[in-house]
Ligand code: ADP
């Protein structure tokens with residue numbers, strides 16, 4: 001019987017910056033609907049891992065497959081990306097949504113323009129179709145009335161909900177979140193977590209770097225603990241939070257609860 005392809009698969013991914021080895025062989029699989037939380041101390045490689053998956057960084061070795069498809073880049077002689085690889089890079093990247101800690105909305109575009117830009121440019125959606133979908137998504141994140149506002153006029157929590165709507169507009173196979181609530185005032189954290197919770201409930205495939213332990217425990221199908229660029233422990237939330245095998249994980253948990 002043929003098995004469905006994992007939504008995302010990493011095979012022995014390595015990444016260094018110069019002499020600094022940051023990812024030392026990460027293998028990980030996310031099936032459709034999996035929510036994988038990634039925990040670990042500062043500097044353990046969490047952001048680098050997400051950036052490699054989204055092809056913002058190029059791994060030095062290893063494979064990354066999205067629904068079974070691998071991006072095979074032809075490096076140019078100077079080490080930069082070969083022009084022929086660009087369309088495939090853009091197409092692969094459009095299948096992976098990325099939500100940053102710092103929102104990264106375009107400040108000079110309205111909220112609506114922020115959301116429709118990539119669907120129109122990358123997916124070649126007609127404007128009317130992109131606008132209709134954006135309106136749906138704005139309603140979904142509870143911000144229908146902000147379509148003509150500019151990012152600078154919104155709270156951090158609202159901006160992050162817009163960033164999520166913008167990612168969803170591409171209908172990505174996998175959504176990546178890099179500490180999506182770390183830049184927010186505490187009273188704004190829950191409005192963002194509750195949108196993420198509803199995405200998890202509807203079966204979205206997500207990888208979430210977060211320090212929100214209670215949230216991670218509630219939504220995750222798997223929890224990964226990174227330490228110095230390697231997976232120190234991986235398991236169900238119950239296992240990793242309540243009964244970690246690694247003393248390092250145990251210490252981390254007790255200092256974060
Ligand atoms: P985390 O997100 O877990 O805090 P990062 O992935 O941001 O960790 O960083 C892991 C290590 O890689 C750190 O030592 C960091 O200083 C280093 N690093 C990250 N990005 C770069 C870069 N662009 N150039 C050089 N070193 C980097």
Ligand code: MG
Nearest residue numbers: 046047048178
């Ligand atoms: Mg980080």
